[in-house]
Amino acid sequence: MAYKIYMVLAALFITSLVVSNLIFQKFFYWNPFGIFRFEISVGILPYPMTFLITDVISEIYGKKKANQVVVIGIFASFFSMAIIYLANVVPAIDTSPVDNEIFTKVFGLSPLAVLASMMAYLFAQFVDIKIFHFWKAYTKGKHLWLRNNFSTFSSQFVDTLTVLVLLCSFEVLPWSMFYSLLLSGFLFKIVIAILDTPLLYLCVGLFRKRFKLKVGEEIDLDA
Secondary structure (H helix, E strand, O other): OHHHHHHHHHHHHHHHHHHHHHOOOOEEEEOHHHOOOEEEEHHHOOHHHHHHHHHHHHHHHOHHHHHHHHHHHHHHHHHHHHHHHHHHHOOOOOOOOOOHHHHHHHHOOHHHHHHHHHHHHHHHHHHHHHHHHHHHHHOOOOOHHHHHHHHHHHHHHHHHHHHHHHHHHOOOOOHHHHHHHHHHHHHHHHHHHHHOHHHHHHHHHHHHHHHOOOOOOOOOOOO
């Protein structure tokens, strides 16, 4: 059962990651209670889920399995990029509901975006896992909220900064959008990280109850 749950978490992680790379070109704004106007890509909506999942896997299955999911996510994203490139090269027939121009407009920039996202993602996820386990060891498995938020805040800033620098450098996005997207993206991710803390506690609590784990104890799937 523990292995099956791990596979489900890995599948959710990969799906969230790949989808976020496919839909990133649509932008919207969110102005909760009139406090701050977030200008963000729809690609950011599923992306925080990846950090929640790696934190759950880190807490329950350990650092090795968390890193394993990250590496698998990289391969899945590059594979999806290759498929998109091939689909874009293949010419559409006259009766195709989506012609070449529309397809290229929607998906044509995806390979560059995925490349930028993957480089940012690689840095951010390993930063997240490294900091998470540092605080886990330092607190002897206590204060889950501390390592969850500290690791996510740090990694999300690395991710947001890196991906925007690369997208603007590749001329996928104009530099004029850089600062507003950096502020909006990072603040949005902080809000989501804070909001998902209770969900993390719920998931970890259910795991510990189901598998009778002590605080700080991990499931060894390789045993």
